[in-house]
Amino acid sequence: MPRAQRVTASDVAKAAGVSKTTVSYVLNQTPNQSIPEHTRLRVLEAVRELDYTSLAAARALRIGRNDTVLFVLPDWPLSHALSRVIEQVTEGLALHGLSLLLQRPSPGRSLISQWRELAPAALMTVEAMDAGDELLIRESGTVVVAAATAEFGIRQELIGAMQAEYLAGRGHRHLAYARVLDPKLETLSAERWHGFRNACHRLELGEPVELGFDLSVDGSVSALKGMSETAAYVTGMATYNDQIAAAVLAGMRRLGKNVPFDLAVVGVDDEPFAQFAEPPLTTVRQNHTLFGRYLADRVASAIGGEEMVNDAKPDVLSMIIRESA
Incomplete structure (x- = not known):
């Protein structure tokens, strides 16, 4: 025939x-x-x-299934933290015979377009999807996994609260928070700031000072000068991440100030350079190894028709204490 x-x-x-x-x-x-x-x-x-069906979907039908997992990356800078998650997801999926394909959102190309062309076994995203798109994708038989860090215990508000609690525990009563100016990171920055501010109120500290920092020494110097003129009483500062913390350290050196004696500084992410900063950086570490493997196992379980309990891990966030605070 x-x-x-x-x-x-x-x-x-x-x-x-x-x-x-x-x-x-x-x-x-x-x-x-x-x-x-x-x-x-x-x-x-x-x-x-x-x-x-598309070419990719036709191939999937011929072989019985597609072994590709599409990870639609958020429109964030590719930081060490995100790279580490991607690395662990890739390795974890490989153990289940699955391959990870990364895609960035594009103004001229919809998520549905990417999905139709690739016909993946599963789709992962860390940002909210359009409800109609998600329903269409799920009804087609494609597994959809939202890589929500909060489900795993990595809550952005908690990160900010940990920074405030640590500084308060070291005797600092007047604190500041250095937010990132990159609009792509505004949501994460706002969540960490709110967690920090709420913790300050809960601990009955003074209203924290909120500052915007960019990744330049001159920008850091300008922000620090402005703070010293309007809030000279600040002795402790939390930053959105370790890169902003490094900018603060550089700005303080340029101004002839000492960290941590003039200003204690706490970052986030425990980037590889944090231990080599001058002084070495105190920071909140997120366990991206555990999170990445958790996501890989969750995707593989969903593809296999199994349910996986979303247990929050108690050790996914930890304070790494060094000399900056």
């Missing part, structure tokens, strides 16, 4: 009475295209009638 010919996008276009480009726009949900609703519905009906 001759092998049935695979249905193509051209076949769909012919059946719907539209161009192949229109089919692509509809299936990929291409932004900024004014496709009439009746045209869109006609294309989708042709897709159903002809049982059209």
Whole structure:
């Protein structure tokens, strides 16, 4: 019996009475295209009638399953922390015979477009998905895993609170918080700041000073000078991450000030350079090894139809005490 010919996008276009480009726009949900609703519905009906699938989906059907996991990365800088999570997820998935594929969001390309082209066994994201997109993807049989760090015990508010509690425990009553100015990190920065501020109130400390820092020595010097003029009483500072903390250390040196005697500084992430900073940096460490492996196991379990209990781990956050605070 001759092998049935695979249905193509051209076949769909012919059946719907539209161009192949229109089919692509509809299936990929291409932004900024004014496709009439009746045209869109006609294309989708042709897709159903002809049982059209993409090349990747067709391959998945032939071999029984797709061994690819699509990780849609957030629009954040690729920090050491995020790189470490990716590394651990990759290694963990490999133990289950799965491969990780990384994708960045693109203004001209929708999540649905990426998913349709790749037909992955699972999709991972760390940001909230459109409810309609998530429903469509799940109903197709693709596993969706939201890589929520909070479910694992890594809560951004808790990180800020740990910094405040540590500084207060060292006798500091007037604190400041150095936020990052990068708009891509505004959500995480705001959550850590709120956790820090709320802890200060709970500990009956003074209202903390909030400062914006960029990753430059001149910017750090300017921010520190402004603080000394308006809040000279501040003796302890928490920072959004270790990179901002390093900028603070450099700014303090430029001003001829001493850390921790003039200002105690606590960072976040325990970046590799933190132990070599001058002075070595006190910081909050997030256990990205445990988190990455947890995500890999969760994805593999979901693909296998198993349920995995989301137990928060008590040791995913720890204070690494060095000489800066």
